[in-house]
Structure formats: structure tokens, C-alpha cells
Amino acid sequence: MLQDLYSLARYALAGLRVLVALTLLLGVLYPLAVLGFAQAAVPWRADGSLLTATGGHTTDPGDAVGSALLGQLVDDPTLFQPRPSAAGDGYDPLSSYGSNLGPDDPRLVDLVRERQAEVAEREGVAVAQVPPDAVTASGSGLDPAISPAYAALQVPRVARENGLGEDEVRDLVAEHTTGRALGTLGEPAVDVLELNIAVRAAAGQ
Amino acid sequence: MSETGTALGQVALLAALLVLTVPFLGRGLAATYSPGGRHLGAERVAYRVLRVDPDADQHWRSYVGAVLGFSLVGVLALYALGRLQQHLPYSLGFPALPADGAWNTAVSFVTNTNWQWYSGEAATGHLYQATGLAVQNFLSAAVGMAVAAAFVRGLARRRTGEGDGAGRVGNFWADLVRTTVRVLLPMALLLAVVLAVLGVVQNLHDPQAVTTLTGGQQSIAGGPVASQEAIKQLGTNGGGFYNANSAHPFENPGPISNLLATYAMLVIPFALAWAFGIMAGDRRQGGAVLAVMAVLFATSVALLTWAEMAGPGQAPQLAGGAMEGKEQRFGLAATALWAATTTGTSTGAVNGMHDSLTAPGGGIAMFNMMLGEVIPGGVGSGLYGMLVLAVVTVFISGLMVGRTPEYLGKRIGQREIVLVAGYVLTTPTLVLVGGALALTTADGLAGLQASGPHGLSEAVYAVASASNNNGSAFAGLTSGTPFWNSLLGTCMLLGRFVPIVLVLALAGRFARQGVRPPSSGTLPTHRPLFVVLLAGVTLVLVGLTYVPVLALGPIAESLS
Numbered sequence: 231m232l233q234d235l236y237s238l239a240r241y242a243l244a245g246l247r248v249l250v251a252l253t254l255l256l257g258v259l260y261p262l263a264v265l266g267f268a269q270a271a272v273p274w275r276a277d278g279s280l281l282t283a284t285g286g287h288t289t290d291p292g293d294a295v296g297s298a299l300l301g302q303l304v305d306d307p308t309l310f311q312p313r314p315s316a317a318g319d320g321y322d323p324l325s326s327y328g329s330n331l332g333p334d335d336p337r338l339v340d341l342v343r344e345r346q347a348e349v350a351e352r353e354g355v356a357v358a359q360v361p362p363d364a365v366t367a368s369g370s371g372l373d374p375a376i377s378p379a380y381a382a383l384q385v386p387r388v389a390r391e392n393g394l395g396e397d398e399v400r401d402l403v404a405e406h407t408t409g410r411a412l413g414t415l416g417e418p419a420v421d422v423l424e425l426n427i428a429v430r431a432a433a434g435q
Numbered sequence: 436m437s438e439t440g441t442a443l444g445q446v447a448l449l450a451a452l453l454v455l456t457v458p459f460l461g462r463g464l465a466a467t468y469s470p471g472g473r474h475l476g477a478e479r480v481a482y483r484v485l486r487v488d489p490d491a492d493q494h495w496r497s498y499v500g501a502v503l504g505f506s507l508v509g510v511l512a513l514y515a516l517g518r519l520q521q522h523l524p525y526s527l528g529f530p531a532l533p534a535d536g537a538w539n540t541a542v543s544f545v546t547n548t549n550w551q552w553y554s555g556e557a558a559t560g561h562l563y564q565a566t567g568l569a570v571q572n573f574l575s576a577a578v579g580m581a582v583a584a585a586f587v588r589g590l591a592r593r594r595t596g597e598g599d600g601a602g603r604v605g606n607f608w609a610d611l612v613r614t615t616v617r618v619l620l621p622m623a624l625l626l627a628v629v630l631a632v633l634g635v636v637q638n639l640h641d642p643q644a645v646t647t648l649t650g651g652q653q654s655i656a657g658g659p660v661a662s663q664e665a666i667k668q669l670g671t672n673g674g675g676f677y678n679a680n681s682a683h684p685f686e687n688p689g690p691i692s693n694l695l696a697t698y699a700m701l702v703i704p705f706a707l708a709w710a711f712g713i714m715a716g717d718r719r720q721g722g723a724v725l726a727v728m729a730v731l732f733a734t735s736v737a738l739l740t741w742a743e744m745a746g747p748g749q750a751p752q753l754a755g756g757a758m759e760g761k762e763q764r765f766g767l768a769a770t771a772l773w774a775a776t777t778t779g780t781s782t783g784a785v786n787g788m789h790d791s792l793t794a795p796g797g798g799i800a801m802f803n804m805m806l807g808e809v810i811p812g813g814v815g816s817g818l819y820g821m822l823v824l825a826v827v828t829v830f831i832s833g834l835m836v837g838r839t840p841e842y843l844g845k846r847i848g849q850r851e852i853v854l855v856a857g858y859v860l861t862t863p864t865l866v867l868v869g870g871a872l873a874l875t876t877a878d879g880l881a882g883l884q885a886s887g888p889h890g891l892s893e894a895v896y897a898v899a900s901a902s903n904n905n906g907s908a909f910a911g912l913t914s915g916t917p918f919w920n921s922l923l924g925t926c927m928l929l930g931r932f933v934p935i936v937l938v939l940a941l942a943g944r945f946a947r948q949g950v951r952p953p954s955s956g957t958l959p960t961h962r963p964l965f966v967v968l969l970a971g972v973t974l975v976l977v978g979l980t981y982v983p984v985l986a987l988g989p990i991a992e993s994l995s
Contacts, residue, residue, distance in 0.1 A: 238500055243504075249512060251484070260624065260662055264659070264662040265659060278685065309649070324556050325678065362757075368682070369787040370684060415694055
């Protein structure tokens with residue numbers, strides 16, 4: 231027993247030397263190498279894909295209105311609305327998360343029903359026309375995108391509120407829609423922040 | 436293209452990537468673990484500085500000692516980093532982790548589980564993540580692969596002699612360093628660079644305040660994410676930099692990064708099966724093991740994809756699709772593929788919330804973990820887990836025809852089968868006893884978000900995830916309490932190291948034996964018949980163990 235403990239201590243001591251050396255390699259040099267590459271080659275992406283109010287790229291948070299990769303609350307009835315969010319009070323990047331409600335949870339069923347009524351009223355359509363992504367919270371709570379169907383549903387309202395033609399707004403949606411990667415990966419998605427920046431520009435604000 | 440068409444298309448792309456790279460990587464792994472290989476210059480310097488002898492062929496007991504000693508130091512170091520967080524640079528002003536939480540996380544990352552009770556962006560600074568968590572992402576993976584290499588050596592070696600020379604299985608330090616330096620680090624570096632180009636962030640910022648388009652405030656969290664994300668996937672670790680894990684756009688910005696991350700979870704476990712064939716001197720043996728893994732994995736992908744696209748359940752039916760907890764840029768099929776991959780590989784990273792999966796979808800994810808993480812399993816643990824099941828299979832087959840069972844010419848006698856039985860029973864015992872503890876104590880029940888069958892699923896999923904070193908969660912469970920931290924920490928520790936000790940003991944016994952030439956009574960273990968038998972044994976073992984609890988959880992929920 232004493233012999234075993236002695237051996238374990240010996241192995242632990244060797245292990246400690248190995249751990250310290252490998253921590254320098256894997257915990258310091260490796261992330262710094264990736265940092266050096268990313269900051270030199272793709273600084274905008276490495277710093278969070280920040281957008282200015284005119285849609286330009288920036289790495290200065292003071293100039294930014296958000297990240298192309300992160301959804302945000304849209305407190306303006308004239309713009310496209312994002313999906314519901316369970317991150318904090320909504321789209322809080324410091325508490326990214328989903329609702330984690332199960333498929334038969336009565337709380338989720340109620341939420342879906344409420345959201346359907348809300349969206350249907352806002353857009354002036356029937357409840358049956360509201361697409362699933364409009365009434366469900368994403369896993370991250372920071373989903374930057376909505377489905378083309380949800381965007382299309384919002385086109386008449388956004389056009390009306392901004393004094394734009396529906397076709398013009400539909401073109402903006404198409405411009406900011408990303409199709410399936412390589413024709414088969416993921417789902418078509420419309421980046422809400424980029425689209426709203428374009429709507430503001432078109433409306434001359 | 437139809438919905439089913441795109442779902443099949445992504446699987447075809449993934450399969451093509453794997454078919455193209457697995458044999459290549461498998462050959463590289465086999466060379467890495469072959470005896471007498473040359474040391475690289477840097478490795479030689481490292482061994483000298485560290486004062487370890489990389490050429491000493493260790494007895495299995497020494498190998499166990501080195502694994503346990505090294506892991507013990509890893510737990511203590513990570514615990515210390517967590518407890519001292521407030522004094523570290525780049526801690527973003529976060530306080531020390533609580534004692535039970537720091538212990539849980541230390542155990543979690545050293546055991547390759549990566550269960551997370553905390554929320555990354557709200558509890559951990561950059562230094563703790565990069566020098567603590569990410570380092571263990573590499574090292575826990577390397578330990579698993581080293582143990583697998585030692586086990587395969589035990590099977591492949593011919594009589595390592597009697598007395599002092601008996602039962603030698605290789606050198607842990609050489610296996611650890613080689614796995615890290617030659618395999619994991621180059622692969623992680625390559626993947627991290629690609630991920631950074633695709634938009635995964637890599638900086639050392641504090642959260643940055645921006646004024647949103649409509650005048651609101653948003654705080655954008657940064658961090659060295661690309662470097663951590665790469666090894667988190669490749670090492671089948673799964674601990675997210677952010678709370679939302681790979682659902683977070685900064686960890687997984689789009690469908691291409693999503694496919695690469697899915698591929699990264701699978702490539703090493705499958706390649707290890709290939710390497711096993713080469714090391715055993717008969718590629719067909721590796722092919723058979725790989726075939727079982729691939730067939731069971733593909734089946735679980737198909738079932739999970741069907742479940743999510745059909746979208747049973749009140750809320751998905753009402754909403755018109757099971758999009759709760761899923762990201763628009765991935766959609767149903769890519770989230771289902773990921774869920775099957777992360778639970779089949781012991782990774783535990785998620786790109787959508789498993790608690791909100793449909794009832795049959797969540798049930799399949801749970802079933803994948805209960806298989807003991809062997810389709811294709813975690814790096815290393817998947818291979819040795821499947822080989823133990825192969826031993827069970829030849830034993831059962833041997834009993835049926837009345838012959839002495841043997842695998843790769845190694846006789847499976849009483850001592851061997853006792854070790855195998857211990858291995859097979861360890862995790863089910865932890866899952867069922869742990870689950871019972873959680874459901875019969877007030878502290879355990881207090882953590883559940885849901886009631887009824889879904890509540891049972893939350894609790895069982897958590898203990899199954901911890902005991903099998905997966906780390907994913909039905910995350911409605913509030914697990915950051917002393918009760919859950921202690922229970923799950925214990926499950927992770929025993930679920931990792933008890934099987935490792937048993938596997939290495941088995942390796943030692945096999946290494947001691949000579950190789951018997953196959954006779955007419957030997958069951959060939961490279962034919963389709965064996966593939967079917969092994970798949971059957973894998974399913975039956977899990978079925979017999981877990982059917983009652985699955986019936987009360989996801990099955991009851993699906994039927995209600």
C-alpha cells in the first residue's frame with residue numbers, strides 16, 4: 231500500500247513536469263499562434279464581425295451597431311423583427327442560451343400560441359401563415375437570421391412603414407439571403423441586422 | 436432539392452470527407468504508436484528536460500500509475516486555477532469558482548466529459564479557459580488515445596515473456612507526448628485557422644459594449660474561441676467557450692463551420708479503428724470494428740433526423756416545425772446530424788438544445804450515450820470500449836458452440852472475462868444508482884425543470900452523460916448546486932478511470948499470452964457474421980440494462 235502511494239507520488243511528480251511543459255505549448259503558444267494568424271489575416275472576423283450603421287466593417291465597438299453574426303433586439307416597428315430569444319432579456323450575448331423547454335411542455339405550447347397571435351396581428355396575416363422560426367426561440371438566443379418565409383411575411387409592413395415599394399424591399403431581402411452552403415448544408419437564412427441596415431439606407435435615414 | 440434530399444446531401448458530404456481521410460489518418464496513428472519508432476528532435480529534448488524515459492516498456496501497472504498520476508495532477512491544477520481565478524490576468528473581473536463547482540469542472544475536463552454547470556461567458560475568464568480548459572481538451576483526449584494504443588498493443592503482442600517482462604504494454608509518456616505533438620496539435624492548428632477564416636472569433640477582449648441599430652445596448656463577448664473550438668471538437672471534448680456551445684454564432688458561424696465541426700468529432704475515433712487493424716496485423720479486423728461503429732452510427736443519424744423532421748409533440752406541431760432550440764442557419768437536418776454525432780462520439784457539444792429535441796429524438800440521443808460511447812465513441816475510449824464488446828461477443832459465441840473463446844488468437848479465460856464484466860457493468864451501475872439517488876432526494880429533484888416523463892429524462896440524461904463522459908445535457912436541469920456537482924463529478928471520475936484501469940489490466944493479461952493459431956473452432960472476427968453479432972451484442976447489452984428507465988422517460992413521453 232505504502233509502496234503504491236509512493237509510486238503514485240512519483241508518477242504525479244513526473245506528470246506535473248509534463249503538464250507544465252505542455253501547458254506552455256498548448257495553453258499559451260498555440261492560442262497565441264492562432265491569435266496572431268487571425269488578427270493579421272482576418273482581423274474583422276477575429277474581432278467579432280462588427281458592422282457600422284452603414285453596413286461597413288469595423289473592429290471598433292464605438293463605431294459599431296452590432297455583429298453580423300449576432301442577432302439583436304429590434305426596438306423599431308418599421309424594421310424586420312428577429313426570432314424570439316431566450317438569452318437573458320432577449321439577445322443578451324452575456325447569457326447565450328435556449329429556453330430548454332421540452333416539446334410537450336405546456337409553457338412552451340402557450341408561448342408558441344401567444345407568439346403566433348402576436349406575429350399574425352403585427353403582420354396582418356392568418357395564424358396559419360406564421361412560419362415556425364417566428365414562434366420558436368433559437369438554441370443560442372443570438373440567432374442572427376430568420377427564414378426567407380418569415381422575412382417575406384414582414385415585407386408588406388416594412389415597405390409600408392418606410393414608404394418603399396414591396397418589390398424594392400423584396401429585392402433587399404433576396405440580397406441578404408444566404409442559400410444552403412454547397413447546395414445542401416444548413417437552411418436558407420436572412421441576416422436581420424444586415425437587412426435592417428439596408429432598409430434604413432433605402433429609406434434614406 | 437427536397438428536404439429529404441438536402442438531409443441526405445449533407446450526410447453524403449460528411450461521409451465523403453471521412454472516407455477520404457480516415458485511412459490516411461489511421462496509417463499515421465498506427466505509425467505513431469508503433470514500437471521503436473524514432474523520436475522527433477523536439478520530443479527528445481522534452482523527454483530529457485522532463486526526466487522521463489520514453490523507451491521504457493511499461494508493465495501495465497506502471498502504465499496505470501502514470502495515467503492516474505498524470506490525471507490527478509491535472510485535476511488539482513485545474514481546481515487551483517479555478518479557485519484562484521480572481522487573481523489571474525484576463526479573468527474579466529470574474530470571481531473564483533466555488534469549491535464544488537471548481538472540483539466538478541476540473542474532473543469534467545480531465546475525464547474528457549466537459550459537463551458544464553456554469554455559463555462560460557458569465558463565469559470564466561480567458562486565461563482559465565485557454566491555459567486550463569483548452570489544455571485539458573488536448574490532454575484528456577491524448578490520455579484516452581494512449582490507453583487505446585496500450586490496449587491494442589496488448590492484443591497484438593506475442594508473449595512478452597514470463598516473470599519480470601510479462602504484461603508490458605508500452606510507454607505512457609511517449610504515447611501522451613506523441614499523440615499531442617504529432618496528431619492533436621497539428622490537426623487543431625489547421626482546423627482553428629480554417630474556423631477563424633469562417634468567422635469564429637479569436638481575440639482577448641473584455642465584453643465590448645455597442646449601441647445597437649435601434650439604440651439599445653448589447654455587450655459582445657470575445658475570447659480565444661477558434662483555438663479552443665478546434666480541439667474541443669477534435670478531442671471529442673465538447674465544453675463550449677460560451678454557454679450556448681456550438682449553437683453560438685461566434686463558435687459556429689455557419690453551415691460550413693458546422694459540417695467541419697461535425698467531421699472533426701468523427702475523424703479520429705473512426706481512424707483509430709482503422710489504426711487498430713494495422714497494429715493488429717490484419718486490416719480486416721479494423722474494418723469489422725469500423726463497420727459496426729459506422730452502421731450503428733448511420734442508423735442513429737437516420738432515426739434522429741426522421742424524428743426532428745417529423746416534429747412530433749404539441750409545441751412542434753402547433754408551431755409547424757421543431758425549431759425550438761435550433762438555429763435558422765443550420766435547420767432541422769444539420770441539428771439532428773450533430774445531435775447523433777455528439778452523443779455517438781462522447782463529445783457533448785451541442786449546436787441546438789437537446790432538452791428541446793422531440794421526444795423520440797432526445798431518446799435516441801440518450802440511447803447513443805447509453806451504448807457506452809462506442810459508435811464511434813470518444814477518441815480512444817470509443818475504440819477500447821468497442822474492443823471490450825468484441826471480447827464479450829466472442830465469449831458469448833464461444834459459449835453457444837462450446838469452444839474456448841479467443842480474440843485475435845488471445846484466449847479469453849476466467850480472469851479476462853471477470854475484467855470484461857467489470858468494465859461492462861461500471862457505467863450502467865453509475866447511471867442507474869446515480870439516477871436513483873437524484874430522483875429520491877429533495878436536492879436532486881430540486882434541479883429538474885420539467886415534471887413527469889420529461890423530468891425523469893432530464894435527470895437520467897444528466898447521469899448518463901456524466902457516467903459515459905459525454906457532457907451534453909437536457910439543459911433545463913439546474914445542475915450548479917452542491918448536490919448535482921458532487922453527484923455528477925463522482926460519476927464522471929468513476930466512469931472514466933474504473934474502465935481505464937480494467938482495460939489496462941486486460942491489456943496486460945493479453946500481452947502475456949502467446950498467440951494461438953486459428954483452428955476450425957475459431958470464430959473469424961473479420962467477417963460480416965461477426966459484424967452482425969457484435970452490433971447485436973452492443974444493442975442487447977444496452978437494451979437489457981436500460982429499457983425500464985427509457986420506457987418511463989422518452990418512450991412514455993413519445994406515446995403520450
